[in-house]
Amino acid sequence: MPDRSAGLLLFRRAEGGLELFLVHPGGPFWANKDDGAWSIPKGLYEDGEDALAAARREFVEEVGTPVDGDVIALGEFRLPSGKRLSAWAIEGDLDPATVASNTFEMEWPPRSGKRAQFPEVDRAAWFEPDAARRKLTKGQLPLLAAFLRLPR
Template identity: 60%
Template structure:
């Protein structure tokens, strides 16, 4: 059974459509930019509602609750080894004020030393074209789904 993740794609219209993405924290992503950003999301287990997990993970990764109560489903898709379910929410958030939770990782590898790294080391707003190159490949279809949703 694949692992499951849920997230929230926050967007704003100022003046063009922009989405809020988080740059993945930790040593593997520190020197990468293209393809190293993600929709705020995280895994959830059996018995947990995906929407509740999406809200929780947004707050853990960005340090702020989802600034909108109206969340619109963008559906699910397989992104790598996970099945990802995403909702869209219109709102605004100060990307410079993001304070992420951390995760433990043995670093350097096989050193026996565990360090804590932020889940998201920074956040930024991007227009959809730029977001397409910043976002990890498996999440790019959500940009198209958001555009289609807003055009209807």
């Protein structure tokens, strides 16, 4: 069975219309990538774990702040990696400057034998839908399309 992940698409209604909260992955691989590199806060979950509870947990781990409120199911999406992503939208607001992500450790530089820690998320921002379409990874574009099809 492919890995499964779950995530939340935070959105808000601003003067100019809808804005979507996206995060940029930390670590050296993503450091110089922008368009096509951003994501919703998400992460893996185990068999038997509630996907929505996992999405909420991953949001806190990657952003540092819980979000409450009613969620809107966007569906399950197959990512290019083969993973299955279950996603929900939730209306809310937070300041991207307050993002405090957990960290991960990896060998860096490669084959050096040295270990380094990096934030799982190195920054976050609000984007209007057209900009979000450019920023999101290709595999997450269908969840954005599902969100934008929702009645407002």
